[in-house]
Amino acid sequence: MLAYPTVLVTVNVEQTEQARPPRAFHPEPFTLGHAFGRKGDAALQKRILMDALDLFVHPQEPGTIARKRYE
Amino acid sequence: MPIEMSRYCIPYTPFRGRLEESTLCLVSNAGVYAEGQPPFDLEGDLSLRKIPSDVHSGSLRIAHDHYNHSDADQDANLVFPVDRLRELVAEKKIGALTTEFIGKGFSTAMREIKERVAWEIAKEVDRLRPDIVLLTGG
Numbered sequence: 001m002l003a004y005p006t007v008l009v010t011v012n013v014e015q016t017e018q019a020r021p022p023r024a025f026h027p028e029p030f031t032l033g034h035a036f037g038r039k040g041d042a043a044l045q046k047r048i049l050m051d052a053l054d055l056f057v058h059p060q061e062p063g064t065i066a067r068k069r070y071e
Numbered sequence: 072m073p074i075e076m077s078r079y080c081i082p083y084t085p086f087r088g089r090l091e092e093s094t095l096c097l098v099s100n101a102g103v104y105a106e107g108q109p110p111f112d113l114e115g116d117l118s119l120r121k122i123p124s125d126v127h128s129g130s131l132r133i134a135h136d137h138y139n140h141s142d143a144d145q146d147a148n149l150v151f152p153v154d155r156l157r158e159l160v161a162e163k164k165i166g167a168l169t170t171e172f173i174g175k176g177f178s179t180a181m182r183e184i185k186e187r188v189a190w191e192i193a194k195e196v197d198r199l200r201p202d203i204v205l206l207t208g209g
Contacts, residue, residue: 006084035208037149039149046158
């Protein structure tokens with residue numbers, strides 16, 4: 001079996017801090033049920049998605065959670 | 072119960088490719104399944120659902136009692152962004168999607184998840200041969 005790079009989009013920061021995945025992204029201020037923002041807001045959903053995928057290209061320290069706030 | 076899957080070391084796999092040339096697999100813990108598939112048991116379910124990546128987002132369903140998914144019931148992209156991923160492929164920002172994505176439901180059986188289910192998911196991902204994997208919860 002090969003190994004695969006992963007990124008987690010999380011709105012459960014406390015649990016993610018315990019799990020320490022290799023790449024994690026938290027879109028603030030969103031909570032459970034809204035990992036990709038607001039319903040019907042495709043532009044915001046895509047921004048969150050691209051910001052999370054950017055961690056593949058510009059990774060942070062493994063085990064930390066990248067955060068970005070969206071209005 | 073604390074989750075300590077990575078307490079001592081972090082299983083980090085580097086990415087050396089380009090997103091524009093990469094195939095992505097989506098794996099979700101949000102209780103998402105496709106219409107026609109059996110819903111997850113709300114009390115706890117360790118089974119997986121293989122969801123075609125060309126699924127119509129309006130035919131996705133959520134069986135999960137531990138977060139409020141009333142908005143995601145109307146727009147599954149909030150937890151399972153299939154439409155947005157397909158748009159990114161069309162815009163050539165990512166290369167392609169695997170033929171299937173993987174859905175999982177709620178469970179507190181952490182030992183079984185760690186020792187069995189995580190490996191089942193890994194085998195499914197391996198079968199789909201992505202370059203990168205996007206993980207989502209609720």
